[in-house]
Amino acid sequence: MHLAEHTTTTAAERLADVEVAVLPVGSTEQHGPALPLGTDFTVAAAFAETVADRDDTVVLPTLPVGVSEHHRQFHGTLWTSPETFEAYVTETLEGIASHGVEKAVVVNGHGGNTGALDRTARRLRERETAFAPTWNWWESVSELSGELFETEGGHAGPAETSVVLEVAPALVREDALAEAGEGAPDGWGSTVHGAAVGFDTIDFTPTGAVGDPTEGSADAGERLFEAAAAELDTLVDWLCEQPFESLLPREHVGNSP
């Protein structure tokens, strides 16, 4: 069910059977000249959609602005501080927990959000409000990505390009894919003798992309999307099976204090 489409009374009936809230989050940020600024939240929403028909889930509205300050030199990028994003996500999950849904998956489309989401998850669990791990689609299919593409890629790279070709093909400017890859590095960031010194994307990629986007394809996108969606589905299964108490923080070791 999509929470926003229900009334409070029909929601009441349905939420009684729901085990897991699904919260899609992403960002609005540059994805090079070929992919849309809304890539991350669009992809997250598409994955959330794949588990929306289950009786044991409730899909919350998509949160579209995330932790993207490092892309700010590129036109159109929006961002919030990590603290604000963490608060917005945390309070949203506290709300659904107040109606009895204490397990959640944050379906995340943007790597820059993960630090804040980790703090959200830790603190909700610590306070015994909710158990809400983050699910990053690209991590669930990293092996398949490795098989499909030669360059490691990442932000706006072959895997992400492929997935957008699957979920929102009309928004991909395919004629700009080659341009996106020009001068783009193989992997994320810029490191000098063990220290990450490239704090902003513009420090290490002139186009905003990482990896060779022309490696991406609609076919690869379909395969990645289906594989990741299957992982998400199984993750939701697993969460449904866990009693909430079993997900709470463990006790201090030993007899003390």
Place this chain on the structure above:
Amino acid sequence: MHLAEHTTTTAAERLADVEVAVLPVGSTEQHGPALPLGTDFTVAAAFAETVADRDDTVVLPTLPVGVSEHHRQFHGTLWTSPETFEAYVTETLEGIASHGVEKAVVVNGHGGNTGALDRTARRLRERETAFAPTWNWWESVSELSGELFETEGGHAGPAETSVVLEVAPALVREDALAEAGEGAPDGWGSTVHGAAVGFDTIDFTPTGAVGDPTEGSADAGERLFEAAAAELDTLVDWLCEQPFESLLPREHVGNSP
């Protein structure tokens, strides 16, 4: 233009002509047994859509969770603190301002957001970052509402019901409209000798609605929507005409300090 559908490079071209950012915000909260939980952000997004085709606007993604703690006893309501909502909106508007769009309209679908949005607007102006007034659709057509309906209404009342019938008819449970009005008060809140003592919606309405929703109709919705959309369009015209400097805070009176 919808920001999220552009790439950074096509956004760059278009933003050069843009004068006004349009940010739809709402909430996910109970609207009684007949209207969807997503009413407020759905309506806000619909209004934003009406000015999306102008060359001088950019529509930002919709922010779907707002200041709704006072509805929390009803199933499905989500909320953030006013401080978090203010921060999320403020930082989003700072982002678009960093790309040169320093005027904005926050198209708001939820009365509970206005305190936070007023602070956002005041502080962005004070820092000379942006001029971003809030536009509440119901305030732009209060006269017409008065003509159309007998009960004053308000939250989930006749005017709001009508507008949802216009913008998302499939989400209205028309057979529950009569139930929504049962026991609902005519106006918002509960007052004792000059003091507002009903802090939560549940303190003064058993169904969550205010006013008689059965007064609402698709026809009334069409009239309200078109009238309000015209107001919004004219507001955007007005903003486009104002030089940014003329919108900044006025100087201290007199010669000192």
Place this chain on the structure above:
Amino acid sequence: MHLAEHTTTTAAERLADVEVAVLPVGSTEQHGPALPLGTDFTVAAAFAETVADRDDTVVLPTLPVGVSEHHRQFHGTLWTSPETFEAYVTETLEGIASHGVEKAVVVNGHGGNTGALDRTARRLRERETAFAPTWNWWESVSELSGELFETEGGHAGPAETSVVLEVAPALVREDALAEAGEGAPDGWGSTVHGAAVGFDTIDFTPTGAVGDPTEGSADAGERLFEAAAAELDTLVDWLCEQPFESLLPREHVGNSP
């Protein structure tokens, strides 16, 4: 009783019978050329005084600086942020609650304070510390104001001028009342097609006043003051009668969660 005039031991005896704390709050801000900067807290203190002789009340010291940044361009205006004012009021009320007085009325003389006071009241109730609604004198007598004056007025307008003539006549510069009304708008604020665009008082009134202050009079002030004081007295009666538990937040609807 006035708390500050008692010693801790005489306070102990008296507080045992007290049901309601009365906290006068206002601001120090421009009220045009005719009314004193201290208008709002002076009027609040005067209203608090009217219920000070009851055995079931304790009057706390007056808090004289409030949320008045929107008047800052006029000489003499002081202000705090809404967050600071909220904290100062909230902690003051937490203090008196710690001595067993868990019901309170915030007697407020300044409209700009209401957002912060609403958050104070909501949060104190939510935490079950206190039930502390705001009482705005002008809202308790809005009908009478409508009868007495032709212009709607508001800040430094006919009703407020009248009440200051009643409670602190020596501080009114009657010869400046006409000047105060010159160019003053009838009502508060400045709106463009449904959006409030005048964030500071100076944006819409050259003198700082709203409405025609020359409509005010000592007679009108006496009538308004007595009528409002009677409302306050009845509000205190009502609060005394309510068991504290009955004032706490209501439960979630339905059986869940």
Place this chain on the structure above:
Amino acid sequence: MHLAEHTTTTAAERLADVEVAVLPVGSTEQHGPALPLGTDFTVAAAFAETVADRDDTVVLPTLPVGVSEHHRQFHGTLWTSPETFEAYVTETLEGIASHGVEKAVVVNGHGGNTGALDRTARRLRERETAFAPTWNWWESVSELSGELFETEGGHAGPAETSVVLEVAPALVREDALAEAGEGAPDGWGSTVHGAAVGFDTIDFTPTGAVGDPTEGSADAGERLFEAAAAELDTLVDWLCEQPFESLLPREHVGNSP
């Protein structure tokens, strides 16, 4: 001049000549069985009054609640956190500085406020907003106190009792002075081998007083009050003479960085 008694226009004229703002602050807290809960702000206001007639000062409204949590076990004590008190004072002083009065004296009646006031003063100076030292009346006449009384005293002790007898004799319960001294320690606090271990007043004094209040007298109060008032007057003189720039933070030593 008292700021609150002026209108914005008469304030504008007078503030042109003003050099120093005078802000009385105190607390509402137990002062034993004999002295009123409002002792600290009453005394502060009385001292502020002594410099109110100067042409070069403006007296701001009295802030009546301070940092008094350590007295909270005694009936009637109110308090705010140090952070809230600091913010309330700081923002009040920023307001008067915005009208051109950048020098101030915080006339303080409560020792517990000094940590917060020191941070206020430091930060206002650091930001070059204002120079606003704290003036504690008891520190300005510590020598005279030593001559007048045998016990060192302090909170609600002989010196404070004397000063209240001078400024608000009607509020002193003289018949309770002996009781106040029963079991009261000579000096503030409780120390164990170099560590202060009495965090609350109740940890070291059963009545709330420190020192022997019966040593106090109206005569001693008159002497102390006049001596301290003379010190305050001279301090204001000194502040008037200092160019604001000479009061700003000093540069880093040496040529670097």
Place this chain on the structure above:
Amino acid sequence: MHLAEHTTTTAAERLADVEVAVLPVGSTEQHGPALPLGTDFTVAAAFAETVADRDDTVVLPTLPVGVSEHHRQFHGTLWTSPETFEAYVTETLEGIASHGVEKAVVVNGHGGNTGALDRTARRLRERETAFAPTWNWWESVSELSGELFETEGGHAGPAETSVVLEVAPALVREDALAEAGEGAPDGWGSTVHGAAVGFDTIDFTPTGAVGDPTEGSADAGERLFEAAAAELDTLVDWLCEQPFESLLPREHVGNSP
């Protein structure tokens, strides 16, 4: 025991017998031309070492940066805000309390830290997390200091110089002691008619020292150090003897509320 030198399993065994955590804190700040920037944390660590061999103590790692902004004009001074320092200390003590050690002594080497440490102690006690008074070595031996030296001294003065000569003689530039005393005032701060107006050290001492450092000596240092260490040892004894419950905040006086 030094916590950091144990493994988690050997710590578990030892902590079972521990009553008191010892946390050395200081600062890194100018101490004039003769004493090292690390004086305050070095001395604190040395005192903590004197009680490290007891079975009932655990020494935590030394926190080396404190509240020293008032020394910032002198090369090499580091500092945090009082709020940050308070948080860092508080959370460190909450950590050790979570393992069952709820009594602590903060062995402090820097006067500027005391305000923050007092708040730490009060708040940990208020929440019943820990009882953690601050121990300032110089306060435990103030009488002896008075006997040993003619000038009152203080920061980088005779007593501190002596103690550094005892605990870290290699870091004292004895040939600079005379220079340190040139122009140094006898006591801390700068006062005008009862108001402290010297907010930074540089406002009242050209060298950064207070008092005549040439009065200091290794002999005096030995005496001071031993005397203070004996006080600390006795303080730890005292803490060991107190049941934790007896150290918690006292109840409200009387029967109410």
Place this chain on the structure above:
Amino acid sequence: MHLAEHTTTTAAERLADVEVAVLPVGSTEQHGPALPLGTDFTVAAAFAETVADRDDTVVLPTLPVGVSEHHRQFHGTLWTSPETFEAYVTETLEGIASHGVEKAVVVNGHGGNTGALDRTARRLRERETAFAPTWNWWESVSELSGELFETEGGHAGPAETSVVLEVAPALVREDALAEAGEGAPDGWGSTVHGAAVGFDTIDFTPTGAVGDPTEGSADAGERLFEAAAAELDTLVDWLCEQPFESLLPREHVGNSP
């Protein structure tokens, strides 16, 4: 140079030549039954020592408590929130920058600190206060680790064990190394279908260690330490060569805004 060992005057001379501040940070947290709780800050300090003799560096005092809440169930673990740790580090680096050293390396011994350190680095650079990348020793020698050991390891695993055997052999309980590896997983964390669900260390390792510590050796430690120290040295070289301006954030792309 070690900052803390200099006086303000000798520091002034030396800092004139310094290009890079070196700030060792770690944590005090469980490292299984064989490694000391102080492992992370001890190792960080040892690496900082290797560049302390350069004329162009200044080594700041070691910050010993970090972001380790996820180890809290194991005896002896201390921690601060990420926000507090970020503030403590940031303000420390602002201090040294105020004396003219605007480039820094944070030598970090604890993976859990990296999120906070990344925010520190980004914000200091954004405000143009300092350029302060984090250097994680294990990342600078990840290739060598891969060659030396079969298990990937990580926290308290073979590489860390080896390095502690190099820098603080007396603190390693070698007889407990086998026990440490019992039941320890090969890699960090616990993942279910793409989601990290093990928020605390105790969720996935019974001993607190990750990897097989018995693979570690003093020889491997020496090789790792020297290799990493060489990387750090080269990183400092690189930082010395960069003009500060070249390290500041890049401009917005294109001509606008």
